[in-house]
Amino acid sequence: MRRIPTGSSGGATGWWRAAAIYQIYVRSFADADGDGTGDLAGVRERLPWLAALGIDAVWLTPFYDSPMADGGYDVADYRAVDPRFGTLADFDRMLATAHGLGLRVIVDIVPNHTSSEHRWFAEALEAGPGSAARKRYIFRDGRGPDGAEPPNDWPSIFGGRAWTRLRRPDGTPEEWYLHLFDPAQPDLNWDNPEVRAEFEDVLRFWLDRGVDGFRIDVAHGLVKPEGLPDMPKGYELSRPDNREMRRPYFDQDGVHEIYRQWRRILDSYPGERVAVAEAKAATPARAALYLRPDELHQAFNFDYLGAPWQAPVLRRIIDASLQANASVDAPTTWALSNHDVVRQVTRFGGGEPGLRRARAAALLTLALPGAVYLYQGEELGLPEVLDLPEEVLEDPAWERSGRTDRGRDGCRVPLPWEGPTAPFGFGPVGTKPWLPVPEGWRRLSREVQASTPGSTLELYTTALRLRRELPALGAGTGGIDWLSDPAADVLTFARSPGFACVVNFGAMPIRPPLAGEPLLSSAPVAAEDDGSIRVPPDTAVWLRAAAAA
Numbered sequence: 053m054r055r056i057p058t059g060s061s062g063g064a065t066g067w068w069r070a071a072a073i074y075q076i077y078v079r080s081f082a083d084a085d086g087d088g089t090g091d092l093a094g095v096r097e098r099l100p101w102l103a104a105l106g107i108d109a110v111w112l113t114p115f116y117d118s119p120m121a122d123g124g125y126d127v128a129d130y131r132a133v134d135p136r137f138g139t140l141a142d143f144d145r146m147l148a149t150a151h152g153l154g155l156r157v158i159v160d161i162v163p164n165h166t167s168s169e170h171r172w173f174a175e176a177l178e179a180g181p182g183s184a185a186r187k188r189y190i191f192r193d194g195r196g197p198d199g200a201e202p203p204n205d206w207p208s209i210f211g212g213r214a215w216t217r218l219r220r221p222d223g224t225p226e227e228w229y230l231h232l233f234d235p236a237q238p239d240l241n242w243d244n245p246e247v248r249a250e251f252e253d254v255l256r257f258w259l260d261r262g263v264d265g266f267r268i269d270v271a272h273g274l275v276k277p278e279g280l281p282d283m284p285k286g287y288e289l290s291r292p293d294n295r296e297m298r299r300p301y302f303d304q305d306g307v308h309e310i311y312r313q314w315r316r317i318l319d320s321y322p323g324e325r326v327a328v329a330e331a332k333a334a335t336p337a338r339a340a341l342y343l344r345p346d347e348l349h350q351a352f353n354f355d356y357l358g359a360p361w362q363a364p365v366l367r368r369i370i371d372a373s374l375q376a377n378a379s380v381d382a383p384t385t386w387a388l389s390n391h392d393v394v395r396q397v398t399r400f401g402g403g404e405p406g407l408r409r410a411r412a413a414a415l416l417t418l419a420l421p422g423a424v425y426l427y428q429g430e431e432l433g434l435p436e437v438l439d440l441p442e443e444v445l446e447d448p449a450w451e452r453s454g455r456t457d458r459g460r461d462g463c464r465v466p467l468p469w470e471g472p473t474a475p476f477g478f479g480p481v482g483t484k485p486w487l488p489v490p491e492g493w494r495r496l497s498r499e500v501q502a503s504t505p506g507s508t509l510e511l512y513t514t515a516l517r518l519r520r521e522l523p524a525l526g527a528g529t530g531g532i533d534w535l536s537d538p539a540a541d542v543l544t545f546a547r548s549p550g551f552a553c554v555v556n557f558g559a560m561p562i563r564p565p566l567a568g569e570p571l572l573s574s575a576p577v578a579a580e581d582d583g584s585i586r587v588p589p590d591t592a593v594w595l596r597a598a599a600a601a
């Protein structure tokens with residue numbers, strides 16, 4: 053049995069620096085009890101598959117007690133498992149199985165907001181203005197005569213305004229409360245020491261149960277600016293790609309003290325417990341601040357995740373990320389998708405061309421130095437489901453946007469595992485999943501792909517194995533050496549010892565600028581009479597490259 057490695061003296065291995073971490077969106081992974089929602093027992097049953105895929109750790113999205121107004125990112129009790137997902141005993145069994153298979157387990161923590169059904173929020177409503185219970189959240193009087201205008205003009209991320217006004221039982225209006233997301237997700241007041249103490253205790257609760265780390269939801273949002281100022285002038289006109297970061301409530305300097313304290317807690321436990329931040333910042337340099345040696349271990353690389361399929365853009369992002377993270381001696385992370393974005397097959401063009409690019413992108417990603425996050429189903433090449441019937445849509449963005457934004461359900465459709473009919477083994481026979489699984493996904497099921505040479509599942513499994521075996525890959529010993537021109541339609545880089553990756557983004561086949569034996573390619577490559585190869589369009593090749601040693 054594979055065991056979790058420790059350093060020779062049982063000390064630090066820095067396992068997280070090069071780990072391949074697989075994101076399990078629990079609702080849609082595997083449903084053991086057939087109620088239509090994935091659960092922890094389902095995760096446990098399928099863990100051997102993930103071990104065979106060759107990953108090092110899993111990150112589980114929230115499975116805590118929740119009314120599910122935002123898929124579980126609205127937590128009503130941070131120490132309880134929602135009955136839909138199982139029990140604490142199911143969690144413990146799942147964790148033990150994962151550890152037995154050599155897989156580490158990272159759980160989600162949602163500190164920016166609670167559910168409106170959290171005990172604290174009920175107490176705040178009950179206790180009324182000025183009470184200690186209200187000071188755990190952000191309540192304010194409104195502006196204007198009668199306080200009928202919200203305290204400021206902040207928009208909610210899900211559409212509409214970020215404030216909701218309370219009413220007394222007799223209908224009289226009173227204070228407003230802040231919710232950067234849905235009204236069912238009131239923002240906590242992180243200036244209140246009681247809030248800080250509570251989350252430190254929640255961290256310890258899960259660390260004591262044996263989790264290997266945390267993914268921190270909206271890590272950049274906890275601390276709000278003094279005086280809650282209005283949005284900057286011209287905000288709506290700013291470029292969409294940096295508009296989000298101009299919101300005054302993101303990436304305030306005050307968040308760092310919170311993470312320094314969390315790091316002290318993580319370090320007080322044996323076994324290298326880690327934290328990865330969902331931290332959005334305006335520049336790679338600002339994002340790197342979360343990764344100073346006394347703060348968090350990793351942060352998601354949203355610039356890479358959101359990049360178009362264009363070599364010069366990707367190269368700029370790769371260089372900027374590596375450089376910023378090197379400045380704080382932190383590994384870079386790479387991901388192509390998660391449960392909040394359109395799946396890469398669709399983002400990169402859809403259909404066969406999209407799949408072809410997504411496969412090439414996977415080899416590019418897995419060849420870069422640092423840790424990699426994989427989102428469930430990308431190893432099967434799943435596309436976004438664009439035609440979910442309106443009546444099944446659950447993402448709050450759908451209603452909050454006045455039914456103009458269909459939201460993120462299309463990347464959350466349950467996984468196809470095996471069998472001839474939908475939902476393809478997601479649950480026991482007869483299970484009606486919370487989102488319908490397309491009939492056409494039979495050919496994408498894990499079972500079919502496991503016996504199909506050249507399948508996307510085979511590509512990922514082989515790439516993950518080579519990534520572990522080849523000393524140049526994973527964290528590697530050095531950075532990357534570019535062998536292609538920055539403006540070219542190709543990315544070629546070498547990593548020492550003896551490895552090169554060539555990705556052709558152009559319309560014509562190319563000949564790699566160095567000789568080498570192909571180890572793996574995302575599509576078949578043709579060999580010429582002289583032994584050299586041609587890399588076709590939208591294809592990545594890994595080479596054993598003598599010249600790069």
Ligand code: NOJ
Nearest residue numbers: 122125233269270391392
């Ligand atoms: C980020 C999570 O990934 C997303 O799914 C959620 O809606 C928001 N944070 C709010 O918690």
